[in-house]
Amino acid sequence: MDLFSYIETNVFCIVVLVVLLVALRTSLSRLTNQTILTHVFLMIIAMLVLDTVKAALNGVAFPGSDVFTCIMASIFHVISVMLYFQWLRFVGYNMQLRFWRDRRMMSLFALPGVVAIALVAGSIKFGWVWSVDENNVISHGPYYLLFVACCSVYMVFACILAGYRIPIKRYFADRVLYISLALFGLLPLLGLCCECTPSSPPYSVYAMVIAALFVFLEMQSRMISTDPLTKLNNRNQLNSFLDSKIGQYTENRKVYLFVLDLDKFKGINDNFGHSEGDSALNMVADVLKRVCGPLGCFISRFGGDEFNLVAFLANDAEADALRTSIKEDLARTSASLPYSLTVSIGYARSLGRKESVMDLFSRADEALFAEKKARE
Structure with a gap:
């Protein structure tokens, strides 16, 4: 040269x-x-x-x-x-x-x-x-x-x-x-x-x-x-992914939308500071990656203390098992924290193109609120 x-x-x-x-x-x-x-x-x-x-x-x-x-x-x-x-x-x-x-x-x-x-x-x-x-x-x-x-x-x-x-x-x-x-x-x-x-x-x-x-x-x-804090997919990516997958289901592969909400998250921020609140959000994100990542699930942070999960499962029994796995892993991971870190989880199975993404979200939210109310 x-x-x-x-x-x-x-x-x-x-x-x-x-x-x-x-x-x-x-x-x-x-x-x-x-x-x-x-x-x-x-x-x-x-x-x-x-x-x-x-x-x-x-x-x-x-x-x-x-x-x-x-x-x-x-x-x-x-x-x-x-x-x-x-x-x-x-x-x-x-x-x-x-x-x-x-x-x-x-x-x-x-x-x-x-x-x-x-x-x-x-x-x-x-x-x-x-x-x-x-x-x-x-x-x-x-x-x-x-x-x-x-x-x-x-x-x-x-x-x-x-x-x-x-x-x-x-x-x-x-x-x-x-x-x-x-x-x-x-x-x-x-x-x-x-x-x-x-x-x-x-x-x-x-x-x-x-x-x-x-x-x-x-x-x-x-x-x-991507969500800048947790490095998970953000809300826009979730909507795009769900819209493309909502009609893709078979007998052994149905689309499930999970809605996860941290319990008493405001108390963590108020009593331990927003930095600790960010750490709690990252801990939940890590648990979701560890438990749901190997299953090929789509994981996202919807905003605030809410996370969403799109999973392809055969039936509600598998959905219940996944919900239990997430809670058990989070309990083990957060055992040493000076506060209780738990999540409420609701889910809904997609009806395919018969309903919109918004309707699917509404049913998953209803299941989430029902779990929260049952625990009160």
């Missing part, structure tokens, strides 16, 4: 990322995953800018060029380490894993990055990762592969975390998200394999741009169709 094409490609990638960054800052809710992804985009942009300057000045000697190039290379490699580490955090957050909040675990994960940054620092004097000759040409140092290995730890671990969930049935609804998260780890690794010399195009960074675009598009899609 000639210098002009090299720089042109870098500039194009920078423009794409800037557009994504602007869209990210203006269209998504102010959530933690947005903040981390913003940092990722900014780091990739910084790496592309530094690489563009390095390519333009490579082999061009001028007073102080060796110091200038050394500073640029140091910043470039430090940012790359921070980028890979941030991506691991992003994967952990989106998969709702707890390790990224555990300081002890994150300190352990930071060790490869500390080694990599130490190698960068040593390169300034000893040329461990890179060196600059009298003609201002950069070449790889003897520990370059060790540096790459330290960075690759984060990409490999991100691939494993996201990749192992892809074939699991209970995570089917989030499969596209996990594929995009795994690709962000896999594609840069493949790009690193193509960077044979310091003058090679930054294929790993280009791969990050492609993966970042994929992740951004998936996040945009999920924001349209």
